Amino acid sequence: MRQIVLDTETTGLEPEQGHRIIEVGCVELANRRLTGNDLHLYIHPDREIDQGAIEVHGITLEFLDDKPRFAEIADTLAAYLADAELIIHNAPFDLAFLNHEFRRIQPDRPTLESVQPVIDTLVEARQLYPGQRNSLDALCRRFDIDNSNRELHGALLDAQLLADVYLSMTGGQIDIGLAADDEDQGNALATAGLADHLSSADRRPRVVRASDEEQAAHMRYLDLLAKASGDRCLWQTLEASGSGDQPRDSVIGQ
Numbered sequence: 001m002r003q004i005v006l007d008t009e010t011t012g013l014e015p016e017q018g019h020r021i022i023e024v025g026c027v028e029l030a031n032r033r034l035t036g037n038d039l040h041l042y043i044h045p046d047r048e049i050d051q052g053a054i055e056v057h058g059i060t061l062e063f064l065d066d067k068p069r070f071a072e073i074a075d076t077l078a079a080y081l082a083d084a085e086l087i088i089h090n091a092p093f094d095l096a097f098l099n100h101e102f103r104r105i106q107p108d109r110p111t112l113e114s115v116q117p118v119i120d121t122l123v124e125a126r127q128l129y130p131g132q133r134n135s136l137d138a139l140c141r142r143f144d145i146d147n148s149n150r151e152l153h154g155a156l157l158d159a160q161l162l163a164d165v166y167l168s169m170t171g172g173q174i175d176i177g178l179a180a181d182d183e184d185q186g187n188a189l190a191t192a193g194l195a196d197h198l199s200s201a202d203r204r205p206r207v208v209r210a211s212d213e214e215q216a217a218h219m220r221y222l223d224l225l226a227k228a229s230g231d232r233c234l235w236q237t238l239e240a241s242g243s244g245d246q247p248r249d250s251v252i253g254q
Helices: 050-057 070-081 091-104 121-128 135-140 155-171 183-200 211-226 234-240
Strands: 001-009 023-028 039-042 083-088 118-120 206-209 249-252
Touching: 001 050, 001 070, 001 135, 001 155, 023 070, 023 091, 023 155, 070 091, 083 091, 083 155, 091 118, 118 121, 121 155, 135 155, 155 183, 155 211
Parallel strands: 001 083, 083 118
Antiparallel strands: 001 023, 023 039, 206 249
16 A cells, blocks of 8 residues: 655645645655655745744745745646555645645646545544644654654654654554553553463463564564664564564464
């Protein structure tokens, strides 16, 4: 599956008031892997940028003086987004601006959300963590993702951070708030539950050895988890310390 994690920066808050897109950042995922085929565009808006917006992203009209207009990059952006699932934090905001920009060029163009699937990570996060802060910064802190370079908003940087957040939020490696608040206590409870299950079983579970292909796929997935968690993948840490030298087996209860 091809997915595009997307973010925009704009001149203001409302496209209906004539505000325009000035930056688009896109990160491509293929089968939940970062491909490196990213897209980053700066766009001249042909209008002033609100001071409040400049304070958020730091982009000035002078900086955009030599950048193309949206009409000049529309085909490139449309081709890049085509046939992909879009992953956006607070999707209605970015989609409203993108649809507005495309319809300035092609008035009868269908909206992006009507022709391709969209995942709103803000909606997903609110379902997982009701009543908690679910801004991009808050999610980075929750998943221990380094966002120390995010002094100002930037479309490509925010898309890169959101890709890490999305992979962490949907990968099952990170605590989603169902365990105890204390991480060590939560791990101890999980371990105790497994021990109780094994001790109560009528007989020991059958051990199935992983094939070479399965082990290679496992290692690739660990590399992905390590990137998404800021090199905090416990399995890789144990292997590096010599505690992971046991054969990688799959345990199947029978």
